Amino acid sequence: MAVADFQTVIGLEVHAQLLTRTKIFCGCSTAFGGEPNTHVCPVCLGLPGVLPSLNRRVVEMAVRTGLALGCAVRPKSVWARKNYFYPDLPKGYQISQYELPICEGGEVPLTLDGVERTVRLVRIHMEEDAGKNVHDVSADGSSGVDLNRAGVPLLEIVSQPDLRSADEAVEYLKSLRAIVMALGVNDGNMQEGSLRCDANVSVMRRGASEYGTRCEIKNMNSFRFLRQAIEYEVRRQVELVESGGRVEQETRLFDPDRGETRSMRSKEEAHDYRYFPEPDLPPVIVEPALVERLRAELPELPRARAARYQSALGLSAYDAGNLVADAAVAGFFDAALAAYGEGAEAAKKVANWLTGEVARLANETGEAAASWKLTPQKLAAVLRLVDAGTIGGPGAKQVVEEVFRTGAEPEAVVKAKGLAQVSDAGALEAAVDKILAANPAEVEKHRSGKKDLTGFFVGQVMKETKGKANPAVVNALLRKKLGA
């Protein structure tokens, strides 16, 4: 198979749930979870006689996103009905935007293999989410419908087919995710589906001037699945073309268990959505004053923030990129740095903790930065304890972990766990002597100058003292005793 002979062409449609407290057309809560059908009212249940009443926060978030991405914001945009039957769609139509969306154009920046580029956007529009079908809810195998999510506001962000590889698609989604999180319009939680995407994938022979027939792939709720789905789909399409077949335009579903895409409906079975302007809602008017206010309120965006971390704080591109991928983490970094100190060295230390041990713990517990029990002040306190020699590296790690899990005060953890470093040379001398006595061969090797074994001896002493020995003091003792 010769995937290399083909050019992959990808466009993404990203659905981002907006972080409003209430739904787009009623006052129900947007909170995730909850017993089925508890966050519902006549409006989002689509009962007879109800009418939508627009949550203006949705418009503001859409405009904010559009401005951050350099879109043109329409002063007057129009709601449309997208008609189709499905049990999770209570009204038999979705209120969306069609011909006149709120934002058009714009671009998303991304960096791949150190190269910066932009991906053009077609549009951004507002719409309501559907509910969720839940299968096998009872013994007879019948299905239920949970409408808690019905009416949760979404932005649909549609890219041009500018992406050329699965890697690029993943980077695009990462960049977009970091931006919407920085804007405070989306929580970036792909697992819960608050950020999800469909991919339009096609392949064309290198040098060809026309795109191949595209397939739309649905149901990818992680970066890994997006990559898998695209890679699988590209292989499938190339194999098909190579073997003399033809790609049929269709909608395909990604199956994460098998890592495959499979046909969901063909072009012939595609819905005719019969869009028409929504008569129950007046057009959305966005006054220039609102645009200017929202523009003035735009926060620093991830790319600018990463650049500042590199130029002003001397962080590596890698660390800077990691920090800004989640605005809450970047905010934590800023606050911790402010509480701790100034300069490149301080920044490097804070960044190391955040992208290392703290990231590991966050990953393990799945906790979002906003709800960490470890505060920036507490992380700064741990760093100061290290600087003061009160605790060493291994001790600090334990303190951070304990504070992360329980929110305890770092000093209290040091005390409770007896992690204070031993710096008293008299107290450490016995341990050093014991280790030297127990390893005569190594002492000999070291003394003869064959090999510098200082590191080995320090390690042994640390082990002996359960990590509490101050390494600097141990080093000094060793120098004295080994005469090196």
Next chain:
Amino acid sequence: MTAPTQDLVRLGLREAGDAVGARRVSSRALVDAALARIEATDAKVGAFLAVTPERARAAADAADARAAAGARRSPIDGVPLALKDIFLTKGVPTTAGSRILEGYLPPYDATVVERLEAAGAVVVGKLNMDEFAMGSSNENSAYKPCHNPWDLSRTPGGSSGGSAAAVAARQVPGALGTDTGGSIREPAAFCGVVGVKPTYGRVSRYGVIAFASSLDQVGPLARSVGDAAVLLRTVAGHDPRDMTSSTRPVDDYLATLEGGAKGLRVGVPREWLEGGGVDPGVAGAVRSALDAYERLGARLVEISLPHSKYGIGAYYLIAPAEASSNLARYDGVRFGLRAKDARGLKEMYSESRERGFGPEPKRRIMLGTYALSAGYYDAYYLRAQKVRTLIRRDFDAAFERCDVIAGPVTPSVAFRLGERTDDPLKMYLADIFTITCNLAALPGLSVPCGLEAGSGLPVGLQLLGRPFDEATLFRAARALERELPALPAPPGV
């Protein structure tokens, strides 16, 4: 406090309200009289789909307690009323005249129902109508036909047929209906009562079962212009739950009601009376109403509405298109009729809708789905919207030369039941004069202007006004009402 039933049911809305306020009559007596009248006449008329005596009597007693305590909520506190069965009433069956909602108990009240109750009005029941308000004769009711109190072999008009018939038959002094293409004005004309289709956006549509959202509007029916004005003022005004409702303040219609017609410029559309296929008896009554206006010091101005003739065509694309979407929620999943024996989802959908919808909603769903389909949208729906703009411009131009527009409501008086049921196209033509008002979002009113010479059946005069100028319509209609002899009681009941 013991006036005989036949006297109490003759009282108009304001008269009844005043009597309760003066403690000459109790609300309970009014409500009992209305219930007795319904009991005595509705087997013949068929205006009600549901009567709610216990609730009504409890509400009446509460109104009487307020009157006794000097704490009346409004001048119509304690007055019995009825609602077209298209208004959602919490815990009271609401069907929209359709089998698909048989037995449906809404969990909330429509905004207008809340407003009526806040004013203390007592709802005695729900009124017959064409299924989902689709029809001009009430014959599309899935439950039973409704009869015209003037001649029980004739239709009361539609789709608010039950509303007009109940008011004409003295079952209630006032009712609410909805008007999408003439559904208040046509039955009001056929039954000899006053009916008002307010400006689009004047009254909240929240809790009103939707037929065609850009055309539907709630309005009152009553036996006098002033009563209709009071009822409209009670329910009109902005509602945050209906974003298409206007924030303009509601005028005090009664303050200008008796202002007369002197100096009023009455526009008469050339297209409506000449060669418009209007029956001579109807044309004669309309002519004499126009003559009366001249006698009252109004000036008749000939105007032209050249695009009116495209009104029916545009309407029967836009209304079905919106209906096809509005009726999608009746899918058997969450409420209403479900084909429980169906196998699989698709069969459940199609069987529920097959059994639940009558022929007219099905016809319009088909029409509307077609008009919105890929490849046809531009030719049908979009073009119809353009016609709508042209019709609105016709009116804008006309209203530079006149204050109200006057003409017939319908080409004929009430036709016989069954006469047009086999010919939907002929049925649709009953709306020819009323439809443009909805397309242009204007206020319109039907006021009785006499009886047709041969049949002795009522004829309505239609008055159209500028957007949100209902006050002028009421004033003009009241001037005519005062000038012309009052209609006799309908002989059918």
